[in-house]
Amino acid sequence: ASRGNVREISSRRMPGRHRSDTVEDDNMSVTSFQSHASVEKKEPVFIPVLSEDQVLRLLPTLSDLATSGQWRVRQSAVEIVPALLGCTHRLETRSEIAQLCVQLMGDTVDAVRLRAAECLCLGGGSLGGHGEDSKGEWINAIVIPHLKTCSKSPNSKQRLLSLKMVEAILINEVCSASGKTSSASEEEAVSPLQTLIELAGSLKSDRVANVRLNVGRIFGSIVNMLEEDNLKYVIATLNQQMEEERAKEGGGDRDVLYFANRAIGWAQIQLEDVSEVSSQAESMASISITKI
DSSP: OOOTTTOOOOOSSOBTTBOOOOOSGGGOOGGGGGHHHHHHTOOOOOOOOSOHHHHHHHHHHHHHHTTOSSHHHHHHHHHTHHHHHTTOOOHHHHHHHHHHHHHHTTOSSHHHHHHHHHHHHHGGGGGGGGOHHHHHHIIIIIIHHHHHHHHTOSSHHHHHHHHHHHHHHHHTTOSOSOSOOTTSOTTTOOOHHHHHHHHHHTTTTOSSHHHHHHHHHHHHHHGGGOOHHHHHHHHHHHHHHHHHHHTSGGGOOHHHHHHHHHHHHHHHHHHHHHHHHHHHHHHHHHHHHHHO
């Protein structure tokens, strides 16, 4: 299919200072559903009204609704996930709730698939009342493993969905740079943020151009949230993607090159800003030590 509408209007402004219109369902960000919440930075407040046992008894009904022939019914079935999570305390129960999202992440309708992914990624926000540990546990033990599965799927729509999930998590600040992924050993432990960025980067050479171009597009949308090490990773990854793309027959896909080049430019600007702030902080620290 043609991606003639994919390219966004060129701008020298950084993400956050400029937001272009979104196009085509397959290129629509998962975060578009949360645009107002993202701007206002207001987390939803869920007051538990069900016991954990009641939540478990409700799940079979929701699973039945998730198989409805009406796509809007399937979508509505998964939209209750954040509220249900706010009523739970055990990881086992939350894992069962997550299966509802996972089931509908494979739906044939784009809107249902995206909403299910959104509820899986952002559902941890309703666990704020249970402490930051619960939110971290949701990301590490439930979201990231399913995200990895999506990124390795033979279905290109699932791989594309994994990139949009990374974008949704980072733009909505669900994932902090602190903490370690649960599956890593002590020596190999990395932050969830780094895990997500590397997961997105792993798709830079995907056989489908629409997936490859979204690597650059999504990196471009999150560079203003990254620190020096991750910015350097983004720049190196996209430079490698551009080299591989240009080596393809016909010079590669122009949209892949466009988004990669744009993201590199934004990342370099952000890296300069971060480096400048770091230098100023070091200078201030040196002055303070000298005075002491």
